Amino acid sequence: MRIVKTLFFGLWCLALSSPSAQAVDGNQLLEQVDRNLAPVSYEMFRKLINIEPDGSKREYTLYTVKKDQDKIISIFLAPASEKGRSTLRLAENMWLHIPNVGKPVRITSLQSVIGGIFNNSDIMGLDFSVEYNVERMEDAGEAQMLFLKAKSEVVAYDRLEMRVDKKRLVPVEIKCLAASGMLIKTLYFKEITDFGEGLVRPAIIETDSPLHKGYKSVMVFAKVKKRDFPDEIFTLNYLPRAESLRQ
């Protein structure tokens, strides 16, 4: 009987250490990382800075509101050439509204909203746990490595390698990979900041890419605040008026 018990315990331990069990734990960990980066529904301001090889910079300021897992609006507040340009994402549907040009037009999720090296996943990305599954985890000393695989082809990067700070459970570094395994860009999370209401997270994300050698981009976060919105905000009809949400 003792041999049977020992054998059963051994099998249970083996099951826990299997990739699928790791994935379950990993997905829970990923959800925790998401919650540590932002509340489920919130508003925030961001500054995106493109630094070009000659040192010149282009800055964009965005106001973003998000609700639940799949509703997000981003509006450009600056520069003047982009002012008022807004994007709505409702699950897999995305629309772009350019003031003066007229109506919001449906865009494909891969279509870039602005020029430069930022893409839609930088501007309109949902929670990591919504778009990715954790395939496996690795212990890396003070950090935990999460290896993520996109849930669908719509997601900009097929795989992510996320280094998570074990103590704070926020990302330190993320490598974004194509399906071929090619490195597309690396995100570096810096400047742990207290945003209030218990939200302590990196305030700066730096990006570089082997595809754009010499270019660097920086995203600065400000006023990330929990806020509830009615669903009607996240509609095509409301999009041209979305800037009025700012308080």
Place this chain on the structure above:
Amino acid sequence: MCPIDRGHSPYVKDCILGLILLGIALIAVSPADAAEDTAYDLNFEIPEAESKEVFKIWGYSEFRPFFRVLDKRSALYKQKYAKDPQNDTQTNYLLNLRPEISFDYGHIGAYARPRLEVDWNEVKSGSIVLDEPSEEFWERDRHWGASIMLEEAFVTWRPSPTFTAEAGKKVLNWGKGYAWNPVAFASRPKDVDDPDHAREGYVMSYLDYIRSFDGPLKTLAFTPLLLPVANRLNAELATGNSLLFGGKVYALLYDIDLDLMVMAGNNYNTRVGFDFSTNLTSNLEIHGESAIRFGYNKNIINTNGQIRSKTFDALNFLVGIRYLNSFDTTIIAEYYHNGEGYSPGELRDYYELINDGYDEYVNNKTDSAIQKNLKMLKGNFQTTSGNNANSSSLLKDSSQVASTYNKSTAGQDYLYLRISQKEPFNILFLTPTLTLITNLGDLSCSLNPEISYMIIPNLELKPRLVIPLGGRLSEFGEKMNAFRGEFRVTYYF
């Protein structure tokens, strides 16, 4: 597909080459100009996050020099300039300022976009009567012109996210098409050569009621509206004073955008329409729209200058795609059927009428000169009057229907193809675009290459060409311009 049968090809080549060289030169010098500073010195402050401004002003200013080569053999040149021959080339300069002013406080808001415009034309064409509120200056000057008008100005009341009311002059765009919108009953037609350009609105009042749901129907919205029509007030919409009423119902159902719209009123052909748009894959979107205009009255002229009217229910529709490939090339393709348009045969009759009228005018002029000389030889120095020396009845006949025959998209079936490449060769903020607009009835077309380059933040350069191509008696082959070049400089503030 587009036979080139145009005069002045050396001019065309020179102009194309000149514009391309100018564009390349500006692009080549741009990196040095674009460098603001070389230090990695970032400002992490976000002043926009600190407080919401109740009153804001921003906008842009454009400088647009135009250069065009006239096709003196074209029907539209002969119609317009038979009595007043022009040089082979014409130059125009346009400077405009479009400030945008907004007020946003709680549940109420206001927005205004005036347009201030100054232009210089080598040959000034007749000015059109602008809708109110507007004012024109220097109307009698031979070259200079100026105007000021409110393109948009409206007030908003939004007591809740589900309900909004707006009143004033507004651009209210309906439809999913990029180049044409047959269901846009409450907005001015797009310039098919430049569909993205800002337009003037119509005076209206409307409500917007939105509801969101869980399940396949995610959004339902209802937008009723009223538009008054009077002299210089939405005058293009109806044939006399009227009050138009209509509305639109929008639904997001199974990830498909759907709209149903209607518009009716006195002195107005009732219209109904619908449109749709959805993503088939992550990089392919399809859209379509269709509208019926009940009791449309079409005037058709024959080669003798006789006009007959035909009244029918005109069906207009459009289907299109927007496709993005892995190289960041965006392709927009649209097929448009214009049920109100003219068949290739009807257009051919019209152009033949003008050509015959022009020949008649030239012959009358020659005969008149001969008769005058003969009389002078006979010692009779009195000039004759009451003959056709300076006129042509056929040219006059053609002018009666010019407003419909000469307008953009006068034909029945069109194919629009627009290919734009985002940032080729890793040149950031540069987008070259090639547009082809083809009249499928006579296979004439317009080829429009352009380059958009944000040379420094808030300064955009856009050299562009419009090259009509086609045989004689075809729509684009009979355009007045053999070629038009433009170098648009836009500064945003």
